[in-house]
Amino acid sequence: MEEDGRLRLGTATLRSRLIHGTGKFPSAQVLAQSIAASGAEMITLAVRRLHLDGDRRSELEGLDLARYQLLPNTAGARSADEAVRLAHLARAAGLSDFIKVEVVGHEASLLPDPLATFEATSRLVAEGYTVLPYTSDDVALALRLAEAGAAAVMPGAAPIGSTLGVLNPHNIRLIIEECPVPVIVDAGLGAPSDALRVMEWGAAGVLVNTGIARAGNPVEMARAFAAAVEAGLLAHGAGLAGDAVEGRRGFGASTPAAGLPVG
Amino acid sequence: MGDLETGGQLGTEQLRIRLGASRLYVVTDDLSPLESLPALVEAAVAGGADLVQLRRKREPWADLVDLARSLRDSCRRGGAIFVVNDHVDLALAADADGVHLGQGDAPVREARERLGERPLIGLSTHTPEQALRAQLLPLDYIAAGPVRATPTKPESVEVGFQQVTAAAQVSRVPVVAIGGLDEGASAIEAGADMVAVVRAVCAAPDPRQAAQRLRREAEAATSWRWxxxxxxxxxxxxxxxxxxxxxxxxxxxxxxxxxxxxxxxxxxxxxxxxxxxxxxxxxxxxxxxx
Known part of the structure; x- marks a missing residue:
């Protein structure tokens, strides 16, 4: 997956491990400057109806989309069918096979629907898409998504837009360590230190939107996130001293494994 | 369709479905004597008029209430929609199916508040901008015209079929072409859903036959797709x-x-x-x- 410090996802090779969201920015100009400051090579987008009359200006108008690896999302989908449809529309609009599967299962928190996420991922993989599913911090589900052919899995650190940071560090770390495909931590990363932490653990990348878009100075914050991501990548490569300590995150069953009436 | 056959009042939704299927819209003239209008309207409806508008600029609206009620009943018996021109008060007093407003009449929102949701509201538009602005209003159809110069509205400048097409391109509601029309096909082909006529029926030697011909021509024309x-x-x-x-x-x-x-x-x-x-x-x- 990684050669010369680069991250390979489908047909894309990324030097920057920071994926930049494009929602909620104060202006098209700030968005363009923020992406430039972050050094991001991959940006996320959403698919929506074109306004038929009146103002058609978009927050994306200052961007040359051809310069980036586009990662359209299926945000707004409430079922696997809706996610697949949005993926089809995104491919038709952008002529790229990359898709971030996002199926909301709980409106208030925007937490993903695990079953629909899995189904949409499987179907889109079968159709030849490079699928990056947004998932919860559920370890087994992340593994199943990898098994289903996801190019990377994207567990949320915290609910979308919450900027709460890594709510379940234990699970996120376990996903990073156990997943056979790159893990890109998505959603809820509010501060560069949050991104730094997951990168230190070995995340392949992070996706940040609100943490930059709603910062006091988004452009400077984009730079800060980029530096944190870079530091975390270096730190993981160097090997954290604490990781040498045995039993640091030990766990074991309370119920005996022996004597199970199978086999 | 039961209501139509028995001459009853159509519900809010049915009225709009009926409007959507309409092709010929007959507007009464100012020249015919008032007492001739019931027979004229009956003939127009028998000939195939889908909508009838009572339009009298000279009489005060209060003098038209009884006539309006009788035309309304006649339209309902014949399965046609009955609207009045300009006056929300008259529409309410006569329990008409709707009102047609001009750019200078009571604002559409105000009319809607007073009429409630059932009655139809139509609005005259004379420019593409007016047709576009009308889309934001709580109305049910727009009229586009005058297509040709007409003695019915001598003060108006003819805007041609281009205005019909411009309205059709932006409208979410049916478009009625009006102004000097004496044929059914041209306006429909330009994008209108309905052809509105005054003289072509009211001044015809045989209003029923004139309505029949116009309805047939409008029906046969290749209409725009919704x-x-x-x-x-x-x-x-x-x-x-x-x-x-x-x-x-x-x-x-x-x-x-x-x-x-x-x-x-x-x-x-x-x-x-x-x-x-x-x-x-x-x-x-x-x-x-x-």
Whole structure:
């Protein structure tokens, strides 16, 4: 997956491990400057109806989309069918096979629907898409998504837009360590230190939107996130001293494994 | 259709369905004596008028209430819609199916508040801007005209069929072409859903026969197709391709995706695929997102 410090996802090779969201920015100009400051090579987008009359200006108008690896999302989908449809529309609009599967299962928190996420991922993989599913911090589900052919899995650190940071560090770390495909931590990363932490653990990348878009100075914050991501990548490569300590995150069953009436 | 046959009042939804299927709209003139109007309207409805508008500029509206009630009953018996011109008060007093307003009459919102949701509201438009602005109002149809100079409205400047087409291109509600029309096909082919006439029926030697002919001509004309475009009702001229539709909306082919009836249309097919009646068309593009 990684050669010369680069991250390979489908047909894309990324030097920057920071994926930049494009929602909620104060202006098209700030968005363009923020992406430039972050050094991001991959940006996320959403698919929506074109306004038929009146103002058609978009927050994306200052961007040359051809310069980036586009990662359209299926945000707004409430079922696997809706996610697949949005993926089809995104491919038709952008002529790229990359898709971030996002199926909301709980409106208030925007937490993903695990079953629909899995189904949409499987179907889109079968159709030849490079699928990056947004998932919860559920370890087994992340593994199943990898098994289903996801190019990377994207567990949320915290609910979308919450900027709460890594709510379940234990699970996120376990996903990073156990997943056979790159893990890109998505959603809820509010501060560069949050991104730094997951990168230190070995995340392949992070996706940040609100943490930059709603910062006091988004452009400077984009730079800060980029530096944190870079530091975390270096730190993981160097090997954290604490990781040498045995039993640091030990766990074991309370119920005996022996004597199970199978086999 | 039970209500139509028994001459009862159509419900809110039924009235709009009836409006959607309408082709011929007859407006009474100012020259015929008031007492001749019941027979005239009955003949027009028998000939196929879908809508009748009582339009009298000279009499005060209060003098028209009894006449309006009798025309309303006559229209209901014949399965036609009955509206009055200008006066919300008259529409209310006569329990008409709606009111037709001019640009200078009571504002549409005010009329809607007073009438409630059932009665139809129509609005005259004379420019593309007026037709576009009308889309934001709680109304049920717009009129576009005068297509030709007409003695009925000597002060108005004729705007031609271009105004009908311009209105059709932006309207989510039926478009009624009006002004000096004496034929049924031309306005429908320009994008109108209905042809409105005054003299062509009211001054005809045989109003019933005139209505019959106009209705038949309008029916036989190739009308524009109604489609659902991004969740809104819109009209598309016969034979229009998806690429032409995009161009009309001012949209470039790159950067958008087009879906028709749940099926993505490949970019290279946009120039050849023709928009069909009832098509559900979605045009999407990228916006900011996380």
């Amino acid at each position: 489609i659902r475009l991004n969740g809104e009702s819109r009209k598309s001229p016969p034979g229009e391709t998806l690429l032409e539709l995009l161009a009309r909306l001012g949209v470039e082919r790159s950067g958008v995706a087009v879906e028709v009836d749940g099926r993505i249309v490949p970019r290279e097919h946009l120039a050849t695929e023709v928009v069909c009646e009832g098509a559900v068309v979605e045009v999407v593009h990228f916006v900011g997102g996380g």
